[in-house]
Amino acid sequence: MMTARFFRSRVMIRVAVSFFFGLITGMVVMLLWTGQKLDGMYLERSALYYANNQKNKEILRLQEELDKDARRQENSEQIHKIQVEVISPLRYGQEEIKAQVETLVDPFIGKSVTWISNNPDLLDTILRNRTIFLSDDNNRKTEIRLRLKYIAFIESTLKIWVEALEAAEPEKPAN
Structure with missing residues (x-):
């Protein structure tokens, strides 16, 4: 009986260890996979921030140009x-x-x-x-x-x- 109990406990330990190794392996794989996805998303976010900043700079430059044109036109519509x-x-x-x-x-x-x-x-x-x-x-x-x-x-x-x-x-x- 002892051998059957011993055998069962050994099998249970192996199953528990295998379960924990599987759990840890699954977590590592999941972490690596989501880490790559997150890195890709962070890079995409950085690219979008950069593009957004460039567009904002261009919008500000165009607004300044429009303001200059408006002032120039306003001055040209007056007799000097x-x-x-x-x-x-x-x-x-x-x-x-x-x-x-x-x-x-x-x-x-x-x-x-x-x-x-x-x-x-x-x-x-x-x-x-x-x-x-x-x-x-x-x-x-x-x-x-x-x-x-x-x-x-x-x-x-x-x-x-x-x-x-x-x-x-x-x-x-x-x-």
Whole structure:
């Protein structure tokens, strides 16, 4: 009986040891298999983080570029310079006429191009039949009448063509 009990206990020990070795072997295999899967997932996650960061940097760069374009367009839609061209049969005083007209339209610097293009009559009202005086070397004043001929917008420059004619002197009555 003892041998049968001894034999049974030995078999039970072998079964228990085999079970634990199988359990340990199964855990090791499972750990190695899941470890490889986890390593692959960690690498994939790192690659996704890197790609996400690259896309975020690109988005920020594009937003900055859009902001710059918006600022540039906003600045280009404002008048920064006014250029005056004088159409006149007079051979003298054109620079002085230009200077006086530029002084008259100086308040338009910084205004929106679209605002002025929608209201060109404002410029016409300012310059229509405007009288300016030119001084010559003999301290005589010549009366000049202005009239707006054309306006054009070239980027942020307002270009104005003004017709300048010498005002007719009133006739003196005969004595």
